[in-house]
Amino acid sequence: MRFVPRFTDGQEFPHALGKIVCIGRNYADHAQELDNPVPSEPLLFIKPSTSAVSLDAPLDAPFSQGEVHYEIELALLIGEELTHATTDEAERAIVGIGLGLDLTLRDVQTRLKEKGHPWEVAKAFDGACPLSPFLPLSRVPNWNALSFELEINGELRQRGEGSDMLFPVPTLVAEMSRHFTLQPGDVVLTGTPSGVGELPRGARLRMTLTGGLEATASVIE
Numbered sequence: 001m002r003f004v005p006r007f008t009d010g011q012e013f014p015h016a017l018g019k020i021v022c023i024g025r026n027y028a029d030h031a032q033e034l035d036n037p038v039p040s041e042p043l044l045f046i047k048p049s050t051s052a053v054s055l056d057a058p059l060d061a062p063f064s065q066g067e068v069h070y071e072i073e074l075a076l077l078i079g080e081e082l083t084h085a086t087t088d089e090a091e092r093a094i095v096g097i098g099l100g101l102d103l104t105l106r107d108v109q110t111r112l113k114e115k116g117h118p119w120e121v122a123k124a125f126d127g128a129c130p131l132s133p134f135l136p137l138s139r140v141p142n143w144n145a146l147s148f149e150l151e152i153n154g155e156l157r158q159r160g161e162g163s164d165m166l167f168p169v170p171t172l173v174a175e176m177s178r179h180f181t182l183q184p185g186d187v188v189l190t191g192t193p194s195g196v197g198e199l200p201r202g203a204r205l206r207m208t209l210t211g212g213l214e215a216t217a218s219v220i221e
Helices: 028-033 087-093 106-114 169-179
Strands: 020-024 043-047 052-054 068-070 072-078 094-101 129-131 147-152 155-161 187-189 204-209 213-218
Touching: 020 169, 072 147, 072 155, 072 169, 087 094, 087 169, 094 204, 094 213, 169 187
Parallel strands: 020 187, 052 129
Antiparallel strands: 020 043, 072 094, 072 187, 094 129, 147 155, 147 204, 204 213
């Protein structure tokens, strides 16, 4: 079923979901835990709209292809078209904040990277981007004060702080718009903190975000 962006009050966003623009290694501790270099400029990639699913439905991960890793990220809903935007324009274009999971086929990704091949199939498969509803924005929040967490089966696995991002939200969205025009309905994933790991079969997930957003999900065994 096609994902429909909604706000936490149940109201549907008036534009269909577009592309999902992502950044890799936006937290130094995450880059280090995977033995990757800390980037000096944003490492960008895209997930298609078909990768998005709602966290309300059980997550059907492709375990038959090897380890599936979870990565919790702050998700931004774009409400205005952005091309070569300034940071102020980028801030004004964000109309919602939510949470997303960047699910990754880690074994597949590792094999592809070793061969120097693109690794979209490890990141962009159907169901690779579970998304929560979005908290509506009447004004741009203090990005540095945002924090979010992921618990798996009651155990804290990841915690992220906006202040720890290598590329802050306005800078990141503006930079993305210099490479890809962002349109209403697009979603931006802002990177994951340390603590990523293998998604357990049958797990119960609980995600929270500053501002009162809470999302729960279950993983099909």
